[in-house]
Amino acid sequence: MEFWGYIRENGKVGARNHVAVIPTVVCAAEAAQAIANAVPGCIGLLHHQGCCQLPPDLERVTDALIALGSSPNIGAVLIVSLGCEGTDVERLCAAIEKTGKPMDMVRIQEDGGVTDSIALxxxxxxxxxxxxxxxxxxxAQLSDIIMSIKCGGSDATSGMASNCVIGYVADKIVDAGGTVIFGETTEFIGAEHILARRAVTPEVGNRIFEIVNNMEARAKSLGCDMRKGQPTPGNIAGxxxxxxxxxxxxxxxxxxxPIQGVMDYTDMVTYHKGLWIKDTPGREPEILTGMACTGAQAMLFSTGRGAPQGYPSMPVIKICGNVNTYEKMRNxxxxxxxxxxxxxxxxDEIGEMAYNKFIATLNGEMTKSEAIKYYNFIDIHTLGPVI
Amino acid sequence: MEAKLPIALKVNDLDNVATLFSNEGKAGAEIEIKDKKGNSSSLVLKNDIPYGHKIALGEIEPGSNIIKYGESLGLATAQITAGEHVHVHNLDSRRGRGDMEV
Incomplete structure (x- = not known):
């Protein structure tokens, strides 16, 4: 079996061929949105970062935008800069240029303000x-596949139905020589010992414990029970x-x-094959960005309560474990x-259907979240305060 | 023909709770507990149990582990009897507790 994709200069294979309109900073996001909405084939990556943050976070924002623009699902990039942002625009442009993709830029403070910049x-x-x-x-070959996986709006059906379906597909992609990335470090808490046992080396196992400890320490830092934050009220009702x-x-x-290793939030897939962890929080706008940064062509996303969102540069396939929800949210x-x-x-039967839908999506078939175009609210996960 | 009983699933042999996948979990209702090997037994519900919620399979002492997937979900905070609803009122997490020493 194979799939049909856009083969990029670096050998990566894309499942989509979008023009990414990338604001360098939140203050340029509305101009980027207006441009993306006006031109067919464009998607906006409308995040809320890039200014008044500590240097490690500004570096993280630059790294994330580079990774998003480098995704094989992106055929060309338009950078929308304000002019006084904290993001390293020079480094961003140089890195995108290096991918060989057509690229252009507008600068709001130089090009006549918001209205003229949108027109340009x-x-x-x-x-x-x-x-x-x-x-x-x-x-393209199955070994070119990079699949990201995620669960959101979970209930008791997730762990007993829809996540098992994703696990079936994940094993199949790994066995075909492809790459599978999962994250949601918060949702390893209480299950990290099971993941660590599957690590390829003791070092990888220790790293899994380390990222979980860091995430748990962050959750405990406000001195309260994290319940209601995680699990969410919807999880609890479910x-x-x-x-x-x-x-x-x-x-x-x-x-x-086996788990091959742990990737950081903005890391792109380069040499990585097999099953990898990406250190991310669980909330959709941030984790989906982390997953799109890998260069994943598409995501399998399981839900029980009914999480509807997709991602602009990465098609998201929704697998619902709850029959009541499925009936209410068929679209x-x-x-x-x-x-x-x-x-x-x-x-296994639903697993095969999910696998076939995943391959069809790589070949160009739309997912429901693409068809309803429900993917515009995204964000980049940062670690420090806004200052 | 006898009507089908609401079904609850027990994931692992070690589990002391099962998860109900039915909208008919009323107090006093008889339900069927199934495990992965296809074994089945029946139980009478002590409370109304919503879809996707857990039912105690036997006596659980306060302070002992609630087990699902063969792993601990946290500790019982009250005496729990077979057929009772197990949820936030009688099961407490040990993790992410910035509010206490665990």
Whole structure:
């Protein structure tokens, strides 16, 4: 089996061919949004960072924007700069240029303010969109796949149905020589010993304990019980009582293969093959950015309560474990894994359907979150305060 | 024909709770507990149990572990009897507790 994708200069294979309109800072986000909305083939990466942050966070924002722009799902990049941001615009542009993708830029403070910059940006984005529009899909191998996985809006069905389906697909992609990335470090709490046992070396196992300890220390730093923050009120209403229970269900999506190592939040996949952890929080706008930074072509996302969001540069496939939710949210959910709990289907049967949907998505088939275009609120996870 | 009982699943042999996947979990209702090997037994619910929530499979002492997936979800904070709802009112996490020494 193979799939059809856009083969980039660095050998990476994309499942989409978007023009990414990237604001360097929150203050340029509305101009970027106006440009992206006006031009076919454009997506905006409308984050809220890039100014009045401590240097490590500014570096992290620059790294994240570089990684997002370098994704093989992106065919061309338009940078929208304000002019006085903290993001390292020079480093961002140099790194994107190095990918060989067509790139252009507008600077709001130099190019006549917001209105004129939007007009100029639209004109530049139109040229970029036209330039890449004739690129054709070529045959790619399953070992070129980078799949990200995630669960959100979880309930008791997640760990017993939809996450098991993702685990089935994850094992299959790993066995085919591809890359699978999972994260949500908060949702390892109480299950980290199980993950550490699957680490390829004791060092990787220790690193898993370390990232969980750091995340837990951060959660405890305000001196309260983290319940209601994690698990969320929706998780609790759905039957997940403690973070331990949520975590034990969440790790089901990682399947059963050995864990090769831990990637940092903005890391891109380069040499990485097999199953990897990415150190991320659980909340969607931030973790989806971390996952898109890997260069993942698409994501399998499991839900029980009904999390509807996608991501602009990475198609997200929704697998719903709760039959009640699936019936209420058919237009948002791609697959009904609740049939496992009613006894109508097996994990393997829905697993094959999820695998086929994933390959179809790589080949260009839209996901529900793409069709409803519900993916504009994103963000970059930062560690320090806004100052 | 006898009506099908609401079904709750027990994931691991060590578990002392099962998870109900039915909208018919009313107090006094008889339900079927299934495990992964296909074994089944029945239990009468002591409380109304919402879809996706947990039911105690036997006596659980305060301070002892609540087990699902063969792993601890935290500790019981009250005496729990078979058929009782297990949730935030009688199960407490040991993790992420900035409010106490664990």
């Amino acid at each position: 940006g639209i004109s530049k984005a139109q040229k970029l969109a036209a330039m890449i529009s004739a690129q054709r899909r070529e045959k 039957g997940l009582t403690t973070i331990e229970e949520k975590s034990l269900g969440a790790i089901m999506k990682s399947g059963s293969r 948002d959910m791609d697959l009904n894994a609740g049939l496992i709990l009613t006894g109508e289907k097996s994990i």
